[in-house]
Amino acid sequence: MRQAIRALGWATKIFWIVIAVFMITCLYSAMGLMMGGIRFGEPGVSSSNGTATVSLPFSFNNTGFYDISELNVTTCIRDYNGTLISTSTTFVSLIPHGSNVEEAHNISISLDEFVSKNLTYLFFNNGNFSVEIFAGLKFAYIFPFQISINATMPWGAPLNNFSIGEISFDYEDQKATIPLSFKNDSPFDVSGNLSFDIYNDRGELIGSGSVPEGINVESDQRREYLLQAPVDVLKLTKKGRILLFLETSIFSIEKEVEWGIPNG
Amino acid sequence: MAKKEKTFVEKIMPRVFKAVIMGIITFFLYYLLPTLLFSMFPTENIPSEFGSFFSEYENLVYVFAGIMICFAVATQLSSGTILKHAFSIAKAIVLLIYFIYALNGGILTLNMSIGGAMINIVANLTTFLAILISVNLLALAKSMFEAINFLSQKVEQPPMDISKEEEIASIPEL
Secondary structure, eight states: OHHHHHHHHHHHHHHHHHHHHHHHHHHHHHHHIIIIIEEEOOOEEEEETTEEEEEEEEEEEEOSSSOEEEEEEEEEEEOTTOOEEEEEEEEEEEEOTTEEEEEEEEEEEEHHHHHHTTOTHHHHOOEEEEEEEEEEEEETTTEEEEEEEEEEEEEOOTTEEEEEOOOEEETTTTEEEEEEEEEEOSSSOEEEEEEEEEEETTSOEEEEEEOTTOEEEOTTEEEEEEEEEEBOGGGOOSEEEEEEEEEESSOEEEEEEEEEOTTO | OHHHHHHHHHHHHHHHHHHHHHHHHHHIIIIIHHHHHHHHSOGGGSOGGGHHHHHHHHHHHHHHHHHHHHHHHHHHHTTTSHHHHHHHHHHHHHHHHHHHHHTGGGEEEEEEEETTEEEEEEEEOHHHHHHHHHHHHHHHHHHHHHHHHHHHHHHHSOOTTSOHHHHHHHSOOO
C-alpha cells in the first residue's frame, strides 16, 4: 500500500509540474503571437481574365515554444441579397516554432460569373457585401482555436448610376445621338469596347454603332459619352429599345434600355 | 486535567505553526507568483475588448489560490487524523469541479465587436481539461489510498496511552 501511495504521489507531483510548465510556456507563446506575432499587410487588388482578386498578405512570426499547425483561413462573400459570390481558402499546414511564415489570402471575385449567375445588378449598383471569415489553427498540436468574423465590405459597382439620357435624332443626317453616363466605383479600371443596337417598337434594327475610341474609365471616375450611330429614319417609331454591349478586359455584359421620343 | 490541556496546546501548536507556514508558501506560489506573471505581460498591445475576458480569468486564478490556501491550511491543521485525508479527497473533488467550471467544459468562447465587425473566438481545450481531470483523479486515488492505509493502521495498532490494567478492565466479564 505504502509503495502504491508513494508512486501515486510522485506521479501526481510530476504531472502537476509538467502541466504548470506547459501552461506557462503556452501562455507566453500565445502572448507573443497576440502582441505583434500576427501581422497583416496592405491589401492589394488585381484583375485578370475576368477575375478581380483581393490579396490580403499576412505573416505569422511564431516566436513561441510550440508549433502552429493546420492554419486555415476561409472567406465567404455574399452580396446584399445573400447570394454567395465567392469562397476562398488558404491553408498553411505547419508554422514551426521560431519561424516566420508569410502568406497571402486571395479572395477572388469572378466578374464573368456575375453574368452567368444572373447577378448583373452588381455591375450597376453599389452596396455592402457581407464578409464571413473563418480562421482556424491548432496550437501545440492539441489546442484547436477558431475565429469567425462577420463584417461588411463596401462594393463599388464598375458601372454605377449607368444611365441613358434623352435620345435625339437628326433626320437630315439620319443619325441618332444617345447620351450615356456612369461612374466607375470599382477598384479597377473599366476599359474596352462599347457597341450598341437601336431597335424600334416592332423589334426592327434601325441602327447600330460603337464608341470608336473605346471606353476607358479609371477607378472612381465619372464619364459621359455621346453615342452616335446612323439610323434608318423610315423605320423610326416613337419608342423602342437600345441593346448595349460592353466588353472589357475583365467582364462582358449586355444591357437593354428603353428609349422614347418625348412629345413625339 | 491541567496537564491534559497543556498536552493539547503542545500538540496543536506545531500544527498551527506548520499550517501558517504552508499557508504562506501556498499564498506565494498560487497568488503572488501568478499575479507577478500577469503583471509582467505587457497588456497595452492587447485589444481592449480582451480586457474583460482576462479580468474574468484573473479572478478565477484568485479563486484557485483561495482553494489551494484553504486546503493547505486545513490539511496541515488536521495532520495525523483522518480529517487530513478527508480534506485531501475534498480538495481533489473541488479542483475537479473548479477546472470544469473555469474551462467551461473545455470550450471557451469570446464574442466581441471591433469596428463594426462581429468577432467570435472559440478555443477547444477539451484535451487539456482531460489531462487536468486525469491528474486530479490520480490525486483523488492517492488520497483515498492514504485514507484506507491510515484507517487500517489505526485498526492494527491499539491506542498506546491505555495501560495494561485499563485494557484488562475494559474486557467485559464473561
